[in-house]
Amino acid sequence: MKQKFSTFNWNALNWKYLFWLSPVLIIMGLTAGAIAGWQGIPVGLIGAGLALAIAWLILEGPNQKGFWGRRSTQEGTNALIATLAVLIILGLVNFLAARQATRIDLTENKIFTLAPQSQLVAQQLQQPVKAVIFTSSADPIDEELLRNYRRQNDQFSYEFIDPQAEPGIAQQFGVQSFGEVYLEAGETRRYIQTINTQERLSERKLTNGLLQLTNTQPQAVYFLQGHGERSLEPGQGGFSQARASLTDVGYTLEPLSLAENPVIPEDAAVLIIAAPQRPLLEREVQAIDTYLQGKGGVLLLIDPQGEPNAAQTDFGLNPLLDRWGVRLSDRIIIDPAGQASGLGPAVTIVNQYGDHPITRGFGNGISFYPLARPLETQPISDVESVSLLITSERTEAHRLGESGALEFDPNTDPRGPFNLGLALSRTVADAEAATPEAEASPSPSPEASPEVSPSPEPDSTASESTAPQSRLVVIGNAGFAADGVFEQQLNGDVFLNSVSWLSQQDDELLSIRPREVTNRRIIMSPQQQLSAAAVSIAILPAIGFIAALWVWWKRR
Template identity: 50%
Template sequence: MKTIKRKKIWQYLFLFGPFLFVVGLTSGLVSGNWGAISLAFLIAGIVISGLWLLWQSQKSNWWKSRSTQAGTNALVAILAVLVILGLINFLGTRYHLRADLTEAQLFTLAPQSQELVRGLQQPVKIWIFDVNRNSQDQELLENYQRQSSNFRFEYVDPQARPGLAEKFGVKDYGEVYLESGDKRQLVQTVNENERLSEVRLTNRLQQITTSTTAKVYFLQGHGEHPISTGEGGISQATQGLSDKNYTTSPLNLTENPKVPEDAAVVVVAGPKRELFDAEVKALQNYLDGGGNVLLMIDPNTDPKLNNLLQEWGVRLDNRLAVDVSGAGVGLGPAAPIITDYGQHPITKDFGQGISFYRLARPLEITPVAGIEATPLLRTKPYPNSWAESDLQSEKLEFNSDQDLKGPLTLGVALDKKLSAKAQSIPTLTTSPSPSPTSEGQASPTPTTSPLPSPTPEAQTSPTPPTEEKSEQPATEARLVVLGNSDFATNGLFQQQLNGDVFLNSVTWLSQQNQQLLSIRPKEPNNRRINLTNVQASFLTLSSLLFLPLIGLVTAAVIWWRRR
C-alpha cells in the first residue's frame, strides 16, 4: 500500500512540469521581458516534463497503450492548430490586405503620400493633443503608418502631460504637430467641423523631411497678376507654393535685367503689356543656362515673347478657344472645359478630372530638334470646340474659312537637354556670389531680395532649414506655356483641378526630385436625386398605393384560381 501511494505522489509531482512551463511563458509574454525568473520557470517546467517522459518510457507498455496514443494525437492536433493560428496572426500583422470599394477611394492614400512615407529615411511622429479620438482621423493616420515603420502617431491629453504640451507650445485642444528629430511643425488644428487633412499632412511631412527650399519668382511690372489677396491676385497660388516648401518673391527685370541665381522657377502670370527687349533677353539667357520658366499668356495680349517661344517651337494663336460643352454647368462658350490631359508628370494623375480656363488662346506646336514637347491640355474635338477668329461677334459660330477646328492645345510642357558648353543656373544658393560666364552668355548676378525665412508655423526648432547651393550643374531647361492665366487667380485656383495644374507645373519646372506633385482632397461623389413635386408625389403614391394594390390583386387572383 505504501509503495502504491508513493508512486501516485510522484505522478502528481510531475504535473508541476507543464504548470511551471505555462507560468514562465505567461510571465514573459505579459511583461515583455524575458528575465531570469521567466527563464527559470520555463527551464524547470521543461526539465520536470522531460523527466516524466523518461520515466514513462521505461514502462514497456506505456507508449503502446491506446490512451497514450490517443493523448499524443490530441496533443499533436492542439499544437498544430496553435502553430497555424500563430502563422495566420503573424502573416496578418506583417502583410495587410485591404480593399477600398468606395468610388472616390476615400480610404486610400494618394500615390504621392504613399511614395513620400515609404521613402522616409528617419522616424517621424504625429502628436495629436486632444482627449477625443476621432475615428476618421485615426483611420487616416493608420493608413500612413501602414506605409512605413518610420511613421508613428500618438494622442496626448495636454492636461495629463503639461510638460510635453509646453514643449510644443500647445495653445488649444485639437492641435496636431509633426516631429522629426529636433524639428517640430504645426500641421493644423482639428475640431468637429474640420478633420485631419491628408493634403496638409503630406505637405507638412514633405517640408520637415527636406532641408532645402526652392525659390519661385513672379515677374511684375507689365500688368501681371499681383502676389496679393483680392480679385485678380494670385495669393492662393503663392500660399499653395508655400505649403509645398517653396518661397515666392516678385521679380522686376527693369531694375536689373538678369534673373537671380537662386531662382528655381520664373513665373510670368498674364502680362498685359509688352516686355522690354532686355527683359526677354534675360529670360532667354536664364533658359539657355538651365533655367525653368512658366508662361501664362492670355488672349488679346502681346508680351513680345515671340522670339523666345520660336526657339522652343511654340506659337501663340491670336484666336479665342471656344467650347460649347460647358453650357450645362453654367460656363459660357469662352470657358473651355478640359478633361483630356497629356501623358506627363504634370497631368499623369488627373484622369478624367475637370479644369477650366476662361478666355484662353490656342497654342501651335512645331517640332524642334533637341526639344521634347508634350501637350498638357487639349479641348474636345469639333463641333464642341474650335478657335474663333471673330472676337467682336456676339454670337460665336464656326467659320470654316477663318476658324480652326478642335481639338485645340491650350498648354504644353517642353524639355530641352543642354549641351556641355551650356552654363547652368543654380537653383538653390546660400550666398549671392556670381558664377563665371560661358562664351556668348551673360553672367547671372544676384539681386537685393532678402533670403527666404521660414513661416511662423513652419518651424519651432532652434535650427530652421537652410538653403543649400546646388553642386550639380543643370542638365536641362524646362518651359511650360499655358494659353490662360485666369485659372490661377483667387477664387478659381481652388476650383476643380485648376490649382493642381499650376502647382504641378511649378513642381515639375523646379526639377526638385524630392518635391511631390499636388494632391487633391478626396470627397464623396454626390449621388442624391433631386425630385420635383410631381415626381415626389408619384413616388409616394406608387410606393404606398400602387405597389401594395398590385400585390393584393395578384394574391386575390391566385386565391380565386386555387379555389
Template identity: 45%
Template sequence: MTKSAQKYLKFLIWPGLVLLTAGLVAGFIGGWTALPVALLVGGLLLCVVAIALGGYAVGEFWRSRSTQAGTNAVVATLSLLVILGLINFLGARYDQRLDLTEAQLFTLAPESQTVLENLEQPVEVFIFDAAPNPTDRQLLESYRRFNPALTYEYVDPRAEPQLARQFGVQTVGEVYLQAGDERLLVQRINPQERLSERELTNRLDRLGRDSEATIYFLSGHGEYKIDGTESGYSQAAFSLEEEGFTVKTLNLADTPDIPTDAAAIVVTASEQRAFQPLFDTERQRLEQYLKQGGSLLLLVDPQVTTGLEPLLDRWGAELDDRFIIDTSGGGQLVGLGPAAPLVTDYGSHPITDEFENGRSFYPLSRPVGIEPKSSVEATPLLLTNPQTYAEPITASGELQIDTEAPPDGPFSIGVAFSRAAEAGAAAPAADAAASTPGTAAAGSTDAELTETEPTEPTGAESAETEPAEPAEATPTDEEPAEPSATASTAEETDTSETVAPAAAAESAANAAETGAEIRSEEARLVVIGNASFATDGLFSQQLNGDVFLNSVSWLSQVDNPTLSIRPKAIVNRRIVMTVQQQVLVAVLALLVLPGLGILGAGVMWLRRR
C-alpha cells in the first residue's frame, strides 16, 4: 500500500473513536438495542483498519514524541472518566439530597416522615394519569425513598378501564391510596394543581382509623367564626378537616348537653370580637364535661373575662391581665413590633416536642401562670425569651414600659394540663334544673345536692370551694326556690341565651342517667394567652398553625396522633410583569447592556492605540 493511502487511512481512527463512544453511551443509557451495537461494530472496524493499514504499526510512530504525548493524554482522560464513573456509581448507590430552598420544599416535612415511619402495612399510590408530571414523580420518589413500603404506579385510565372502574375513577388525574382492602381518594390533580404533600400525608395518616373525631368551636359569646364569612378561624377549621376531624360549632344556650361525640371543645375569647363571659350554667357544663374526661382548648386575649375563671382555678391555671412586650427585636423578623413576642423555646410535651427552635409568634398576648395542684399535671408549652416584660394597661388606656428595669422574662404563653377523669361524676343540680336565665333556677324535684356553690352574674365565685359531691337522689316535696340573682341578671343581659324548660328537664334526666359515664380516662386542658395567633392569615405563618393543630390533636385523644410540623405549601415566587415591563427588560438585556459592553471595549481599544 502506498504511503499516500496510509496517510489518509490513519485518520479513520478519529471517526472510529467517535462511533465507539456513541455506541457505549447509547448502550448504557438507552439499552443495548441494534443501533448501539451497530455503532460499536462500525467504530471498532474503523479503528482496526486505521491501526492496521494507516501506519500506526510502524515502530517510528510509537517512538515519536507526539505519540507519547497523545498516549499520556488518552490515559489521563480514561483515568478521569473512570474516577467520574466511580463517583457517579457511589452517588447513585448512596445518594444524598441537599435542599437549599427557604422552606425546605423538596424535603419531606417532619409530619410526613413520622407518618411514613408508622406505616403498618404496604401502601400503594395509584395516579390515574397517562402523562406523569416530573414534580409529582419527584415527590412520590421522596416518599418511596424514605419508606420502600410505599410504592406508586401511574395508570392510564383509558388503557386500563377495568382498574379505573374498580377505584371508581370519575376524571383523569384522580389519586388514590390502597392499603389492603382500604382505598382513599387523595385529590384530583391537573396542570394547575399538582400533587400535594399535605394531602397525601393526611390521607396516609387516616389509613386504618375506625372513625373521625369531632371538634366543636364554642359560639354565642362573640367568638371567632369558622364559616369563612369573615376573618376568623376558617383556615384552622379547614386544616382540621384535612386531617380527618369533623368540625362543628356548639352554642351551649341552644344545646342542653354537650354532645357525646365531642372529642375537644375550642373557645376563642378575643378582645377584638368583644367576647362576652360564659354564664355559670355554661361553665358548669364545661366543668362536668372535663370531669368526665373531656378536653378543652382555651385561647384568650389580655383584658378578656371568660367566665371560666373558677374552672381554671381548680386546674391551677392563672391568667395574667398584663401584656407581654418583647424588647429583643424578634417581632421585627415577622414584620411586627414588640407587642408580638416571638417564641423559639418550647416545653417538653407531645404538642411541641418536634418544634426544636422553630418560630411562632403571638400578637398581643398575656402570660399564663401555673399554680401547682396535687392532682393536675401542668407543662409550659410556649416560653418567651428572657428579654420580655409584662406590663399592665394604665387607667388612660396606655401601655408603659420601664426599659430601665430588668426584664421579667421568660413568660409562659401556653400551658397544657391533664388530670384523671372522675368516675361517677354527675351533672350539677344547678345546671340540670335551670330552665332559662330569666326564670326561677329551682331546686331539682328529683335530686338534691348536699352542697351547692354560690354563683354571681359574672361567672366568678365568691369563695374557693371544691366541687360539690352529689348525694343520693331522693324524692322531695319542697317548693321551688326563688329566682336566683344569676338567672335574673342573665335575663336582663341577653334574652337570647335561653333554654326551654322541657329541654332543661330532659337535660336533668339525661344527666342522672349518664352522669357516671366517662368519655376518656384523662381530662385535658390547654390554655394559650392569645386568641389571634391562629386566625386567617396568621395561621400559615411560621409554626402558628402547627401549634394550634397539635394542641387540638393532643386534646382529641385519638389513637396515635401525629404531632409534628406539617408540610408547607409551595410559594409562587414567579415575577408577573406587564407587556411594557417585558419589552423594557428585553431591550435592556439584548441591546442596552451588550451595547454598553461593546462601547466600553471600543473606548479601551482606542485609548491603547
C-alpha cells in the first residue's frame, strides 16, 4: 500500500492575519506595563508583537510590490512616520521637562514659588528631614508647598498621616488635635503649627522650623535698656513683632542694662540699641566699644532726636562711632515720594540698596523709614564700610529747630542721595592695632554735608576670609521695625538680615523672607449677594436676549 505524505505549504499561509495580531499584542503589553509595571510579561507581549510585524514584512514584502507602490500606501506610511515622530518628540520634551523643570509663577506674592531664603535653607539640608502632617485629607495647596521644598533637596520629605487610622504614630508625636504639623530629623521632633480651613500651611513657619531644627546652637540677642529704648511689648512704636520674628528663627532674647554692670555677656551674639531717648553713660559706651574690639555685633537704630532735649542727636555715641568713621547727622530727610504715596513727606522710601549680604536679594524692592536721619561717613583704613540704604536724588535734609519744627534753607539744605544705613566690619586681629589710628583720625565735622560719600569697594578676599570680625550696622531710623510697619514691604527683612549678618551666620541665608498669601476674599452683605445674583442670572442674559431679538428684527 502506497502511503502519500504531504508537506506543509508555508506559502499557503496567509500572513496578513498574523500581522493583525501584532498590534493587539503590543497594545496588551503597553496596557499591562502601565498598570502592573514593566515586568517580564508586558515586555514579552510587546516583543512578540514586534517580532510578528517584522516577520510579516520579511515574508510578505516581496509579494506585495503593488501594495507598496500605491499612492495611498505611501501617504499612509508618511502619516504613520509623522505621527510616530510627533509622539517621540513629545515624549522627549516631557522627559526633559521632568528632568529640568521650569515654572512661572504669575501670582501677586509668588505664593507658588518658595522665597529665596526658603530655597537656600532647603538646599543646605545635610540630613533627612521629614514634615509630618496629621490630617485625614491632604489639602492640594499644602501638598504643592511641600513639593516645592522637595524639589530643592532630596533630603526633605513629607507624609500625611490620619491620626485615627494610625493612633500609635500620633501618640509618639504627642498629637492633641487634627491638623498638627511637625518636623522630624533623626530623634528630634519640633511642632510647627496647626492647620485648618482658616489657616493653611505657612511657608514662613516651615522655613523657620527648618532653621531651628538645623541650628543646634541658639544665639543670644540682647536689647539695651535704661535709656527710653523701644519696648519689646505690644503697643505704639513697640518691637513685639521684631521680637517674635527673632524668636521664630531660633534666637534667644534678653534685656540688658549696662548702668549697674557695664559688661556685655560673653554669649551675646548681637547687641541691639533701638532708639535711645537719653544719652548713654560714658562707661556704657566704653563697654560697647570693648565688646566691638572682639567678635561682637551691634545694631544701632537711632531716631532723629530724643527726649526731653531736642538738641541731643548723638546720645553720647560719637566717641564710639568716630572709631568707625560714622557721624549721626542732626537733620531729617524729606522725601517727595513719601508725600506722593500718601505716607507723608517725613517718610523716606528706599528702593536703592548697596551690594551687601544684608540687601543682596532685595533688587528694587521697597522699604520705608518714618522720620529718618542721614549718616555722615569718613573712610577708616581698617574698616570696611558698605552703604546699605540709599535715598533718591529728590530727597532733602532739613534741620529740626528748637521748637520742633523743620527749618528750610534752600542755600544750605543738602540734597540727596543720602546714606540711611551702613554696614561696617573690621577683623578682630587688627581691631586693637587700628584703634589708635582711628582716634588720631580727624572726626567728621557736624556741619559736613550728609551726602553719600564714596565707600571703599568691598575686598572680596577679606569677605571670603573665615577670620572673625567685629561688625556694626547703623541705621538712622528705628520706626521701620516697629509694630504695624515691621511686616510691610522689606522692612522686616532689613532688620532680620542685619541681625543675622551681625551674628556672623552664613551670609547665603540672608535674603527675602517668605511671604504669606494676601487675603483677597470679597465679603458681601445679603443684599449685595442678591444684587450680584440678579445681575448675573437675570439682567445680563435678558440684555443678550433683547440684543439678539433686535438683530433678528433688523435682518428680517
